[in-house]
Amino acid sequence: MAGKGQKPNRVIVIGAAGEMSRIAVERLAIAPGGWELVLTDIRPENLEPLTRKLPVGKATVQRLDLFDGTALRSLIDGAALVLLGAGPYIRTSSPVIEACLDAKVPYLDFDDDVESTEHALSLDQKAKAAGIPIYLGCGASPGLTNVMTVDAANDLDTVDLIDVGWFIGDERPNVGRAVLEHLLHISAGDCITWENGRRVVHEGFVETDRFPILRGEPDILLYETAHPEPVTLPRRFPEARRIRCLGGLDPAALNGAVRNLGLAVQHGRVSAKEAVDFVEDIATGGRGTANGWRIALRGMISQVRRDENSVGALAKFLATATVGHVYPYRGGFLARVYGTKDGKPAVSTRRTALRTGRVFNNMGGVTGTAAAAFAVLALEEAGARVGAFAPEDWADPAAFYRALEQVGVPRHEIVETVV
Numbered sequence: 001m002a003g004k005g006q007k008p009n010r011v012i013v014i015g016a017a018g019e020m021s022r023i024a025v026e027r028l029a030i031a032p033g034g035w036e037l038v039l040t041d042i043r044p045e046n047l048e049p050l051t052r053k054l055p056v057g058k059a060t061v062q063r064l065d066l067f068d069g070t071a072l073r074s075l076i077d078g079a080a081l082v083l084l085g086a087g088p089y090i091r092t093s094s095p096v097i098e099a100c101l102d103a104k105v106p107y108l109d110f111d112d113d114v115e116s117t118e119h120a121l122s123l124d125q126k127a128k129a130a131g132i133p134i135y136l137g138c139g140a141s142p143g144l145t146n147v148m149t150v151d152a153a154n155d156l157d158t159v160d161l162i163d164v165g166w167f168i169g170d171e172r173p174n175v176g177r178a179v180l181e182h183l184l185h186i187s188a189g190d191c192i193t194w195e196n197g198r199r200v201v202h203e204g205f206v207e208t209d210r211f212p213i214l215r216g217e218p219d220i221l222l223y224e225t226a227h228p229e230p231v232t233l234p235r236r237f238p239e240a241r242r243i244r245c246l247g248g249l250d251p252a253a254l255n256g257a258v259r260n261l262g263l264a265v266q267h268g269r270v271s272a273k274e275a276v277d278f279v280e281d282i283a284t285g286g287r288g289t290a291n292g293w294r295i296a297l298r299g300m301i302s303q304v305r306r307d308e309n310s311v312g313a314l315a316k317f318l319a320t321a322t323v324g325h326v327y328p329y330r331g332g333f334l335a336r337v338y339g340t341k342d343g344k345p346a347v348s349t350r351r352t353a354l355r356t357g358r359v360f361n362n363m364g365g366v367t368g369t370a371a372a373a374f375a376v377l378a379l380e381e382a383g384a385r386v387g388a389f390a391p392e393d394w395a396d397p398a399a400f401y402r403a404l405e406q407v408g409v410p411r412h413e414i415v416e417t418v419v
Contacts, residue, residue, distance in 0.1 A: 010079045011035045011375065014066055014096060015086025017046035019176045020139070024085060024375070027407035029054045031376045040064035040075065041086075066092060072099045080382065083375055084109040087178035088185070089116040097123060101130045108378055110139025110371045112182060114192055117142075117228040119391075123132040124388040134388040138374035139367040140396075141166040141245070141333060142228045146391035147400050148335035148350040148415055149233060154397070155348035161338040162243040164229045165222050167213045168363045169250045170327040175283040179363075180276050186247075188262030191226040194234045194243035205259045208308065209246060212418055213334045213351060221308060222246035223255060232390035250330045253300045253317040260299025261292070270295065285324050319330065329362060334418075338341025349418035359409045375401035 011028065015021050016039035023298065025037060037059040039047050044063040049061055066072055066086060078080050082105055084096045089111040097120055100107040111117055120136050125230070127134045137143055145164045153159050191204035204226045210219035216315075227245035234243060249255050261279065264270045278292030300317075303309045337348040352360060360366050374391070377399060385394060401414050 005224060008078060008080060009033075009035055009039050011379070012076050012079045012082045014040050014064060014082065014084045015092070016050070017041040017043060018178070019174055019364045020371070021083075021085030022050050023364055024083065024110075024371040025050060025368075025374035026053060027369050028375060029058050029362050030408055031372065031406045033220070033376070035080065035379065036060070037061060038075070038079075042066075058155055064344070069095065069099060069172055071136045072096065073103055075260075076100065076103050076105050077169065078103075079105050081106045081108060081176040081375060081379055084111075085371070085373065087111075087176075088181050090185075091115045093120060099132060100132065100134070101126055102131050104132055106132050106135070106378060106382070108138050108371070108375055109178035110143060110367055110374075111137050112142060112227060113137065113185070114226055114228050114231055121388050121390070128386045129389050131160060131386050133378065133385050133394075135374065135378055135391075135394070136388065137228050137232065137390055139371050140363065141247070142232065143335075143374065143391050144352070144366065144370045145229060145245075145333050145335055146233065147395050148333065148352070149229075149337060150236070150392050151235065151397040151415070152335050152337040152348040152350045153339070155338060156339040156341050156346055157343075159237050159240050159337055159339040160242075162233060162237065162240055163209070163211065163334075163336045163337075164227075164233075164243075164245045165211045165213050165334040166227075166245075166247040166285045167220055167222065167250065167331050167333075168247070169329040169331040169366070170202075171283075171329070171362050172326050174362075175280070176363065176364075177276060177280055180279045180283070181272070183258055183267060184262045184272065184275055184279070186226040187258045189226070190264045191224055193224065193230045193245075197239075197241055199231075199234070205255070205262070207244075207246075209244075211246070211334055211336065212349075213332045213415075214330060215332075215351070217330075220248060222248040223259075230388070233392060235390070236392045238409070243391075251313065251317050251327050253303070253314050256300035256303030256309065259296050259396040260302070263299075264295045268395070270355050282321070331363065333366070336418075345392065350415045351418050353414045360413055369404065369407055369409060372407040373400060373409075376403045 093116045205223040207224040225247045229245040230243045261275045262367045
């Protein structure tokens with residue numbers, strides 16, 4: 001119930017100035033429902049370009065430090081939904097979820113960190129006691145990929161193996177710092193996966209496989225990575241023998257660079273801040289540091305030695321990196337499910353290829369648009385459920401695809417079945 005003076009149709013967006021959050025706001029603004037958007041950020045002045053794009057009266061702006069518990073609880077009191085877009089989630093999700101539990105306000109995020117996802121899932125009983133849903137991982141990967149997995153699995157009678165894949169292209173200079181922190185975090189260290197019907201730990205960015213993630217192109221090499229899908233999907237598919245999430249960057253040399261930078265942070269050869277500063281500098285047109293390049297170059301050379309990239313491709317990357325060359329964008333998402341149909345082995349695959357100039361045109365575009373669609377679905381189904389939920393627990397594929405259409409994605413651009 002809304003508090004005194006509060007409007008029950010408010011959607012609070014925390015961290016609204018972020019690259020993905022801005023897209024989520026733009027997409028929510030065109031969806032039906034008459035929701036009032038309250039856009040918050042620690043630097044509200046950064047929201048001015050966004051608000052100029054929105055219909056007059058559709059949104060208001062407030063400054064918010066999400067770690068200020070009193071201000072946070074006062075702001076969200078009586079809201080219809082809180083959408084957390086501020087990362088990294090390993091630091092930001094816990095205080096906002098706790099505030100939503102106290103205020104009894106539904107919560108939704110596009111968290112892609114394993115640790116914070118598991119913590120949020122552990123709050124299931126608290127969410128039930130508060131009478132609210134906690135919707136986790138409602139972005140691209142996880143999020144869209146989870147729904148695509150359920151969609152593909154619906155074609156089969158039994159499920160044995162699940163592979164989820166993401167492939168991200170050159171997005172310079174529109175790369176947020178939180179995204180870079182996450183990338184370095186998952187490129188080295190423990191990688192939780194589901195193997196032989198149980199949870200195991202691998203080393204991230206070591207195991208590889210190839211997938212038809214781009215229409216009309218050869219299969220792309222992807223690396224097993226620490227993402228929430230192998231943590232949450234076994235809840236829906238406990239009979240699966242293996243569930244993996246694999247990802248990769250384009251151009252390919254970037255995989256070697258971030259892998260070695262992640263290892264350098266893990267082994268104390270460079271601080272996390274120094275590593276992120278280096279990648280952010282390069283991504284936004286700077287020249288980086290000598291030490292950063294030494295670490296990155298070692299990783300790229302090791303990648304060539306493992307036959308994960310060619311000498312020619314690496315030479316091209318190095319020759320053009322110093323002049324700020326940006327590669328044509330290539331990226332997409334894939335869910336492939338192996339099992340049986342009518343007693344025979346079968347494979348079902350869903351894929352979405354990012355198309356330049358359209359709604360799904362980069363990682364931020366897919367993540368922000370998917371978050372908006374999940375928010376629309378959550379608002380439409382208000383009161384339908386309580387507890388903590390991953391996307392596969394609650395978002396019916398057909399309903400989610402309709403929500404994507406409501407936020408501006410043409411139906412033929414959402415997903416395709418790969419034969």
